Amino acid sequence: MHASRPVIVMQVPERLYETEAEVFRNELKSLLEAERPRIVLDCSEVKDIDSKGVDMLLHSMDEAMKRDGDVKLAAVGPGSAVILELMKVDRLFEMFDTTDEAVRSFHALPLYDIPQEQDWAQGAGSFEVAS
Amino acid sequence: MEVGAIVIVETGSGGGDRPSDFRDQSIAARLADGPLPFVDLLGQSVLERNIELFLAAKPRATSLVVQARALPELPIFRRSFPDLNVRVTDEIWPAVAQTLKSYSEDGIRCAFIAKPSAYLEPEMPDMVEFHSEGDRSVTRASDRDGPLDFWVADCETEGQKNGAALKLALTDPDFLPASYFVRQYVKRIDEPEDCRQLVTDALLSRSSMRPFGQQIRPGVWADEDVQIRRGARIVGPAYLGRQCVIGESALITRCSNIETCSFVDYGTAIEDSSVLPNTYVGMWLDVRHSVLNANKLLSLERGVMVEISDPNLLRSNVVGGKINRRPFVEPETLRAKRSLADSQSYRTNVQPVKTTTEFES
Numbered sequence: 001m002h003a004s005r006p007v008i009v010m011q012v013p014e015r016l017y018e019t020e021a022e023v024f025r026n027e028l029k030s031l032l033e034a035e036r037p038r039i040v041l042d043c044s045e046v047k048d049i050d051s052k053g054v055d056m057l058l059h060s061m062d063e064a065m066k067r068d069g070d071v072k073l074a075a076v077g078p079g080s081a082v083i084l085e086l087m088k089v090d091r092l093f094e095m096f097d098t099t100d101e102a103v104r105s106f107h108a109l110p111l112y113d114i115p116q117e118q119d120w121a122q123g124a125g126s127f128e129v130a131s
Numbered sequence: 132m133e134v135g136a137i138v139i140v141e142t143g144s145g146g147g148d149r150p151s152d153f154r155d156q157s158i159a160a161r162l163a164d165g166p167l168p169f170v171d172l173l174g175q176s177v178l179e180r181n182i183e184l185f186l187a188a189k190p191r192a193t194s195l196v197v198q199a200r201a202l203p204e205l206p207i208f209r210r211s212f213p214d215l216n217v218r219v220t221d222e223i224w225p226a227v228a229q230t231l232k233s234y235s236e237d238g239i240r241c242a243f244i245a246k247p248s249a250y251l252e253p254e255m256p257d258m259v260e261f262h263s264e265g266d267r268s269v270t271r272a273s274d275r276d277g278p279l280d281f282w283v284a285d286c287e288t289e290g291q292k293n294g295a296a297l298k299l300a301l302t303d304p305d306f307l308p309a310s311y312f313v314r315q316y317v318k319r320i321d322e323p324e325d326c327r328q329l330v331t332d333a334l335l336s337r338s339s340m341r342p343f344g345q346q347i348r349p350g351v352w353a354d355e356d357v358q359i360r361r362g363a364r365i366v367g368p369a370y371l372g373r374q375c376v377i378g379e380s381a382l383i384t385r386c387s388n389i390e391t392c393s394f395v396d397y398g399t400a401i402e403d404s405s406v407l408p409n410t411y412v413g414m415w416l417d418v419r420h421s422v423l424n425a426n427k428l429l430s431l432e433r434g435v436m437v438e439i440s441d442p443n444l445l446r447s448n449v450v451g452g453k454i455n456r457r458p459f460v461e462p463e464t465l466r467a468k469r470s471l472a473d474s475q476s477y478r479t480n481v482q483p484v485k486t487t488t489e490f491e492s
Contacts, residue, residue, distance in 0.1 A: 017440070048440065050439070050440060050441035050444070051441050051443050051444055052441075078430075078433045078434075078435040079435055079437045081433065082428060082430045082433060082435060082437050083437065083439070083444075085417065085419070085430075086416050086417060086418065086428070086444065087415075087416060087417070087444070088415065088416070088417040
């Protein structure tokens with residue numbers, strides 16, 4: 001049976017400068033220490049972000065991936081998107097228009113979870129092997 | 132050519148009066164420090180290029196009529212214009228009428244009048260001939276997008292009008308001046324996208340506009356005192372402005388222009404973008420399809436302008452301890468001169484550009 005871990009949605013603060021980024025990092029810390037953390041960062045409220053804020057996002061993703069998890073971004077505004085593109089990190093994150101889409105993306109079955117136990121030649125299918 | 136020429140500079144010359152609330156300003160007003168026609172593009176402002184356009188037609192007299200409020204925003208000219216008469220005034224249109232009248236008294240029959248709201252390359256003799264053959268005292272240039280701020284006017288007739296009547300005759304559609312269609316290159320400068328397009332067209336030789344400086348290799352122009360550091364790649368067409376610095380491993384490509392005293396730091400890629408004067412662009416950044424000025428970035432792709440508070444990313448560049456920005460004639464000098472009744476000739480304080488370029492490879 002494939003167990004589905006909860007996806008945590010965190011609201012990123014309006015300003016993500018050095019101080020705010022540090023505070024937010026501390027809030028995320030316990031979540032990132034879990035096994036296979038699945039976190040969606042809701043960026044809909046973000047108005048200002050600087051290089052320290054981007055560093056914090058990268059650090060969060062890095063920590064999550066170390067534990068076989070992931071951090072995805074949702075509702076990134078155009079101003080924040082410009083900063084992420086400027087710093088060449090836009091391609092590192094999966095970004096979605098809404099938090100729902102980001103959460104759903106975690107629940108889509110990955111390929112390696114498709115059951116492979118049954119031998120296809122002796123399966124329930126009604127096909128015949130051509131002679 | 133027995134014509135005169137008048138270039139008008141007033142508030143609203145491409146930028147408009149600036150409202151006090153930053154949020155209410157247009158993107159152009161928020162991005163640039165002055166009206167867009169005053170911003171250096173490929174080493175020279177559109178205003179200066181308009182003056183050069185007039186002087187190339189060898190008129191008998193050329194005047195620059197500047198509204199006093201617009202004076203602090205005037206760009207520094209790259210060339211010296213000893214024959215250019217500069218007049219500073221509080222009321223533009225009466226001064227323009229007075230200039231036309233003085234031209235008429237000097238025997239000049241008609242005069243070009245222009246506001247630097249567009250870069251254009253009209254056939255000036257052809258426009259004068261068209262005007263002479265018509266029966267109107269004013270001919271206005273236009274292109275497929277509508278009328279332009281470029282006229283030919285009879286000096287005697289229009290010089291007798293007061294300022295308000297002259298302004299009406301030139302700008303009010305009810306007065307129906309004759310219309311001359313400009314088939315040559317025209318680019319209105321209303322928005323930063325227009326600046327990008329003007330630069331791209333010039334670098335791709337779609338217009339006669341040429342970058343200021345030398346072509347150091349095909350498609351790459353560099354002004355004086357440019358530094359290109361080790362490992363930096365400049366892929367033409369591209370322009371590097373006076374005293375700009377391109378850091379190690381940086382990349383400048385796809386019709387990008389780096390204007391005067393700007394600094395592109397280590398590893399940054401500038402692609403299809405304009406870096407306006409005195410701008411520092413931080414390390415390992417990726418700038419695409421944008422216009423940058425100091426700490427402001429306008430993404431043309433997304434249509435959004437961002438003010439970046441992180442000085443490691445973008446900031447105003449400092450040259451020699453202070454920003455190289457000043458009016459081309461000192462205001463104090465002008466206030467003294469304005470007390471005189473007669474207009475005077477001014478010599479700009481910029482020497483002709485040196486032709487040698489030094490850079491590190």
